């Protein structure tokens with residue numbers, strides 16, 4: 001799959017991801033909504049070593065997820081775009097929201113999680129693996 005580049009809204013932060021994501025899917029949880037400002041989030045999970053910060057300064061914010069795990073979001077110090085995230089429940093894995101990528105056209109979500117929270121205007125693809133809460 002090669003390498004994909006990404007950048008934040010102001011362009012200060014640039015990242016590079018290489019190879020296939022470990023998994024990819026849509027999350028309808030409240031945290032993702034707050035983080036992205038969108039009705040749901042499409043997330044790609046990579047091994048930490050697949051994701052490189054090329055330029056820019058990152059701030060981080062830690063919070064406790066629904067699951068009880070601690071999550072840390074990394075965001076551009078200047079414009080606030082979410083760049084990546086880590087989760088104590090998934091050691092060694094970094095999550096990336098599709099919106100940070102310069103070209104997300106290769107992305108194919110495999111699942112939906114937190115379908116119990118789906119907003120009424122969103123259509124769920126029933127052919128995917130869907131979970132009422134987190135992925136098992």
Ligand SMILES: [Zn+2]
Nearest residue numbers: 008010076079
């Ligand atoms: Zn920025």
Ligand SMILES: [Zn+2]
Nearest residue numbers: 027028029032
């Ligand atoms: Zn979520």
